[in-house]
Amino acid sequence: MDPTQPANGAARRRRPRRSRRRMRPLSRITLNLAPMIDVTFLLLIFFLVTTTFKRPEGIFAAQLPKDAGIPSAALPISPIIVRISQPTPDGDEYQIRIDNFTRAPQSFGELARFLIDIQGNPGFDRQTPVVIYPGRDVRWDHVVNCWNAAVRAKCENITFGGQ
Amino acid sequence: MTDPQARRRQRGAPGFNMTPMIDVVFLLIIFFMLVSQFASAENVPMDLPKPEQSQAVKTKLTDRVVVNCLLATPSAPDTSGVAYSVGPLRVASLDELSARLAAAKAANPRLQVVIRADRRLPYRAVHVVMEVVARHRIEVMNLVAHVGEGGR
Numbered sequence: 459m460d461p462t463q464p465a466n467g468a469a470r471r472r473r474p475r476r477s478r479r480r481m482r483p484l485s486r487i488t489l490n491l492a493p494m495i496d497v498t499f500l501l502l503i504f505f506l507v508t509t510t511f512k513r514p515e516g517i518f519a520a521q522l523p524k525d526a527g528i529p530s531a532a533l534p535i536s537p538i539i540v541r542i543s544q545p546t547p548d549g550d551e552y553q554i555r556i557d558n559f560t561r562a563p564q565s566f567g568e569l570a571r572f573l574i575d576i577q578g579n580p581g582f583d584r585q586t587p588v589v590i591y592p593g594r595d596v597r598w599d600h601v602v603n604c605w606n607a608a609v610r611a612k613c614e615n616i617t618f619g620g621q
Numbered sequence: 622m623t624d625p626q627a628r629r630r631q632r633g634a635p636g637f638n639m640t641p642m643i644d645v646v647f648l649l650i651i652f653f654m655l656v657s658q659f660a661s662a663e664n665v666p667m668d669l670p671k672p673e674q675s676q677a678v679k680t681k682l683t684d685r686v687v688v689n690c691l692l693a694t695p696s697a698p699d700t701s702g703v704a705y706s707v708g709p710l711r712v713a714s715l716d717e718l719s720a721r722l723a724a725a726k727a728a729n730p731r732l733q734v735v736i737r738a739d740r741r742l743p744y745r746a747v748h749v750v751m752e753v754v755a756r757h758r759i760e761v762m763n764l765v766a767h768v769g770e771g772g773r
Contacts, residue, residue, distance in 0.1 A: 517735065
């Protein structure tokens with residue numbers, strides 16, 4: 459037995475002391491998530507309450523005459539005159555008439571098709587002015603629909619007529 | 622090993638895993654932040670025209686003034702009068718509207734007018750605004766409508 463070497467029993471006794479030091483619980487830094495979750499939920503509720511899904515808006519550009527109300531020049535070609543009227547003031551019904559044409563479109567889709575068809579006739583093309591004459595009581599929705607029909611037919615000169 | 626207390630100690634305290642919930646909440650927040658549009662004050666909420674296969678063009682205009690034509694009492698559209706506003710500011714009469722447009726035109730000669738009108742209004746309520754616009758020699762007038770599925 460080597461006298462410089464500790465006895466087996468002593469070595470066995472020292473080892474557990476070292477491992478006990480390692481086993482001591484380490485002080486762990488923890489992040490408190492509660493305030494962050496609170497704020498996150500508040501943000502979520504704010505966005506849920508304030509968000510409104512609105513339909514996108516667009517525009518129809520219209521050029522007005524430079525001289526107020528007075529035509530600056532005589533129209534070179536005869537325009538297509540579209541008249542809209544509303545038989546009942548509070549109804550959704552409307553009537554479309556086109557001057558000098560017997561065909562009366564029943565809807566704005568038909569009006570668009572009529573304007574497309576007419577462009578194939580001699581003397582008419584996309585440049586032919588389309589003048590819309592709405593009745594005083596016609597709903598604005600119908601007026602804009604009429605303008606939209608002319609844009610759908612690729613008409614390039616669309617205007618409102620005086621009352 | 623059959624001691625129930627020892628088994629519980631081995632398993633650890635029962636916990637609630639918050640990670641998936643926080644992930645979902647963050648995703649929702651990011652979604653709402655991206656889609657929410659803070660409404661422009663000058664675009665007063667109203668029922669705008671909805672043309673069939675709308676050809677209205679989405680565009681951002683500079684040098685513009687927005688004239689809103691609203692139902693004075695939206696709950697009774699058939700009997701309601703009309704109210705006008707220039708941007709968010711109500712105008713008491715057409716004369717006041719005219720004065721506002723004149724001032725805006727004097728400040729910016731390239732001024733364009735954007736007319737936003739409730740779809741249930743009669744044409745005459747909007748026509749008077751057009752007359753005022755034409756009187757001030759504002760050459761470009763834009764009519765606002767919804768952009769539909771077929772819109773550009």
